[in-house]
Amino acid sequence: MDWLAANWRTVLDLGLSHLYLAGVPLLVGLALSLPLGWAAKRWRGSYPAVVTSTGLLYTIPSLALFVIMPLVLGTKILDPVNVVVAMTIYTVALLARTVADGLLSVPDHVEQAATAMGYRGLRRLFGVELPLAVPVIAAGLRVAAVSNVSIVSIASVVGVSQLGNLLVDGYRRIIWGELLTGIVATMLLALVLDLVIVAVSRGLTPWRAAAGARS
Amino acid sequence: MIRFDGVTKQFPDGTVAVDDLSLTAPTGKITVLVGPSGCGKTTSLRMVNRMIEPTRGSISLDGQDTGRMDQAELRRGIGYVIQHAGLFPHRTVLDNIGTVPRLLGWDRTKTRDRSRELLERVGLDPHLGDRYPAQLSGGQQQRVGVARALAADPPVMLMDEPFSAVDPIVRDQLQDEFLRLQDELGKTIVFVTHDIDEAIKLGDQVAVLRVGGVLAQVAEPSYLLAHPADDFVADFVGRDRGYRALQFQATPRLPLRSERTVVLGERPDSDAGWLLVVDDDRHPLGWVEPRRIGGRAVEDADLHRGGTVARADGTLRGALDAALSSPARRGVVVDDSGALVGTVLAHEVLSAIEDTDRPERDEDDPVHGGAVAVAADEA
Numbered sequence: 001m002d003w004l005a006a007n008w009r010t011v012l013d014l015g016l017s018h019l020y021l022a023g024v025p026l027l028v029g030l031a032l033s034l035p036l037g038w039a040a041k042r043w044r045g046s047y048p049a050v051v052t053s054t055g056l057l058y059t060i061p062s063l064a065l066f067v068i069m070p071l072v073l074g075t076k077i078l079d080p081v082n083v084v085v086a087m088t089i090y091t092v093a094l095l096a097r098t099v100a101d102g103l104l105s106v107p108d109h110v111e112q113a114a115t116a117m118g119y120r121g122l123r124r125l126f127g128v129e130l131p132l133a134v135p136v137i138a139a140g141l142r143v144a145a146v147s148n149v150s151i152v153s154i155a156s157v158v159g160v161s162q163l164g165n166l167l168v169d170g171y172r173r174i175i176w177g178e179l180l181t182g183i184v185a186t187m188l189l190a191l192v193l194d195l196v197i198v199a200v201s202r203g204l205t206p207w208r209a210a211a212g213a214r215s
Numbered sequence: 216m217i218r219f220d221g222v223t224k225q226f227p228d229g230t231v232a233v234d235d236l237s238l239t240a241p242t243g244k245i246t247v248l249v250g251p252s253g254c255g256k257t258t259s260l261r262m263v264n265r266m267i268e269p270t271r272g273s274i275s276l277d278g279q280d281t282g283r284m285d286q287a288e289l290r291r292g293i294g295y296v297i298q299h300a301g302l303f304p305h306r307t308v309l310d311n312i313g314t315v316p317r318l319l320g321w322d323r324t325k326t327r328d329r330s331r332e333l334l335e336r337v338g339l340d341p342h343l344g345d346r347y348p349a350q351l352s353g354g355q356q357q358r359v360g361v362a363r364a365l366a367a368d369p370p371v372m373l374m375d376e377p378f379s380a381v382d383p384i385v386r387d388q389l390q391d392e393f394l395r396l397q398d399e400l401g402k403t404i405v406f407v408t409h410d411i412d413e414a415i416k417l418g419d420q421v422a423v424l425r426v427g428g429v430l431a432q433v434a435e436p437s438y439l440l441a442h443p444a445d446d447f448v449a450d451f452v453g454r455d456r457g458y459r460a461l462q463f464q465a466t467p468r469l470p471l472r473s474e475r476t477v478v479l480g481e482r483p484d485s486d487a488g489w490l491l492v493v494d495d496d497r498h499p500l501g502w503v504e505p506r507r508i509g510g511r512a513v514e515d516a517d518l519h520r521g522g523t524v525a526r527a528d529g530t531l532r533g534a535l536d537a538a539l540s541s542p543a544r545r546g547v548v549v550d551d552s553g554a555l556v557g558t559v560l561a562h563e564v565l566s567a568i569e570d571t572d573r574p575e576r577d578e579d580d581p582v583h584g585g586a587v588a589v590a591a592d593e594a
Contacts, residue, residue, distance in 0.1 A: 113301035115266055116373075117314050117363075118291035131305045207305045211349030 003177025011166070015185055018162035021083050021155065022148040023193065028084075029091025030099075030141065036092070037099025038125060051097045058093035062151050065089065066158045083155045090151060091144050098140025102133030135208065138201035142194050149190040163189070216242045217263060217371065217403060222272035224258050224428070232258040233428035235272070240420070242277075242370075243401040247418035249408055250451070255428030256407045260373050263405060264293045276371065291315055294364030294372035294402070299380050300356040302348040308334065308359050309344040315367040333362040338392055354385040361393070365400070374406045378413065390416060411452055415440065415459065423448050437463030461532035466525070467567050469534060471548055471557030477503070482512050489543035492518055497554040499524060499547050524549055527556050531571070535564045 004011065040050040069075065069082035106129050114128045153164030166182030169175070202209070217240040224233040233255040240246035248256040261267040263274055265286050274281050281289055294315075302311050312330040313321075321329070334344055337358040348356055357377060364372055378386045378393075394417065397404065408414050414421045415436040422433040425447050432444040440460035443449035453459075476493045477483050483490050483505035492500045492513055501518030508517050524547045525537035537546030538561035545558035 107304075109297060109299050109301040110303060112266070113295070113297055113303070116264060116290055116293075116295035116297065116301075118287040118289075118318055120287045123318075128303060132303075205305065207347040207349065210347040211304070 003175060004181050007178075007181075011163075011181060011185060014161060014163050014165055015189060017080075018149070018152055018164075018186070018189055019193075021080060021087060021152045021160070021162050022145070022189070025084055025087035025091050026141065026145055026148055026193075029088045029095055029144065030137075032088070032092050033095035033099045034130075036096040037101075037103055040096070040100035041103040047100060051100065054093050054096040056093075057089050060089075062086065062090075062154050063157060066155060066160075078159045080160050082158070083152065083160045087148050087152060091148060094144040094147065095137075095140055098137055099133070102136035102140070103129050105136050106132045131204065134201055134204045138197055141197050145193040145197060146190045149186060149193060153186060216240065216277055217246075217405060218275045218278075219259070219262075220273050220275065222259070222262060222269045222274060224255065224262060224267060225270045231427060233262070233269075236428065236430055237272075238422055238430060238433060240403060240405050242403045244419040245397060245404045245406055245417055246420045246422060247406045247408060247414040248422050248424060249411055249414040249418075250424035250431075251426060252409065253426045254424035256409075256424055257375055258428065259424075260375055260405055260407045263371075263373055264290045264295060266290075291318055291367065292369050292371070294367075294369040296357075296360045296364045296372070296374040296377040298376040300348070300353075300360035300377075302356055302359055302363070304348050307345050307347060308339075308351070311348065311359055312362045312366050314363055315369075319367055329366060330362075333365055334359075336365070336396070337362045353381045354389060357381060357389060358392075361396075370403055372402045372404045374404060376408055377406075379408065379410065386413075393417065412459075415452075415462075423451055458532065458535075461535060461568065462530045464531040464568075464571055466527065466529055466531055466534050467571065469527075469548070469559045469567055470563050471527075471559055472545075474545065474547075474555065474558045476555065477513055479515060480512050482510065483508075486510075489519075489545075491543075491547065491555070491558075493555055496552075499549065499555050502542050522547060524553075525559075526551070531564065531568055534559060535561065535568070538564055 036050055036054065040047040065086040066082060069086055070077045070079070073082065073085060075081050110128065110132065114124055119128060152162055153167060155162060156164035156168045163182055163186050166178050166185070170178030170180075170182055219236045219238040222233055222236045223231065225231050236255075236259060238246075248259055250256050258267055262269050263276075263281065265281060269282075276289075303314070306314075309327065309330040312333050313326040316326040316329055331341060331344065334341060339355060339358055339362075343351065343355065348359065351359065357380070360377065364374075378389050381389065390413065406414075406417060408417075418436055420433060421436050421439050423431045423439070425431045431451075432439060432448045434442070437460055439448070440452055440456040440463075443452055443456075449456075474491045475485075476491045476497070478495065479492060479500070483503070486506045488504070489502045490505055492503055494500055501520040502522065503513050503517045503519065508514075519542050522541035522543075523533070523537050525533035527548050527550055534546060534548065537548065538544065538559055539546075541547065541558075543558075545560060546564070547558055548556045550556050
């Protein structure tokens, strides 16, 4: 507690950059996963290819990915963009499948009704399919959020600051207060992101609450 | 008018779902496609709005080939009601009803007003408008489905087993209201069902399809019951067809007898047999046996309500059923207002039936059988 009291400003700064490094890729990754997932649904034959190839990305060790990024992007080795892009890749790895499955979870009779009413293209996607896929996508997003918060810690090794710094520094210098703060702060951040996603998902799906309330 | 012209649908796996179908669904009439599963009735329906494309042949709407029309535009001009309603679970009832108007670019207020109007039209409480579909019963959802199909006032409606997922009593209600609505609106409707009773009740014209998508017979219901074209149709229209056909035969003048009546709270003036109880407007309430109540005044609990009531201008089926179901064996006949006219005995209805002709084929149009007779009735 003493350690936290003395260093809370640093912890806050590190926390905010942790949130940035984990959160921005979540949003960008979701945006990229939408067309991928939509394509996997639209051309059913491409589903295994999309799901497998994106899923494989998740197996690349994070440290390796952080190190390769400057070579691929031409950025400086300490640039946070490297981490943002790498995390975006992990997010897509988790979400492309989720979006595809979410869109595929729309009941058949609803799809048919949408066709029969004369829905097509983007209006159909945003008006009917995506709203109904929200619960499935939100579930995948929660997994991705927690995963991102956890993986970002490793970026300390390549010199990008966030809460992981507390773990590395605390471990090297054996400062228990710092170590504990790093662990708890990371967990709190994951929890907050999770709660935000749940809240947004609930806000987007009032019909689910109504259905549940039916006596 | 919807015209199928030599329409065939063969799926990629080689199955022929519809085989060289030629059929006309007349404007303002209900054409029912009926048949066992695998007869291609739903496939035929979906080819009208091009949810399925025909392999050969063409379908035209008022003379316009649908194959040349823009798919989405075509669909927005055709009301569609599917089994289980197919409502959008994430939209309120009013928003569901307003789907097609919004797609057509109506503004929010106009759509909302129209949706409210339709909600009432299909017999739903206005306060249901802000609920979600999951909060409604199956029957209510189905009504919303019909309202949604009617929203943009399309001249043509396609209905795919819309009433098959609700219980029999609700189904009966929905069918009656549907017929009432159609009386007001006069849409050109193609209706798919596997239930021959529903087909006969709702259709101005019934097309019976057999497995493999071959048209077995198309005719008006009474003609179909009286003259099935072959064994398959005879089998399909079922056993009670002689009795059911009576529902299309208007009651001729029956030899009605006057009936002694008693009002609730009155003491019967005799002990003999059954007495008909009526209210102050002479509407029949039920039968009593005076000797059972032992000379006291008639109470509501004494009423025997088993008998059905036939209308003097109703069908022979109604008259016969009234006679058969009456505990007194005398069928109660009422006028338009529901007031008692008299009673009739079963054998009297039967001799009236013997004196009527069976519906005959219209020789001018051998393909469509009785369909033309429907149009003639209208004129």
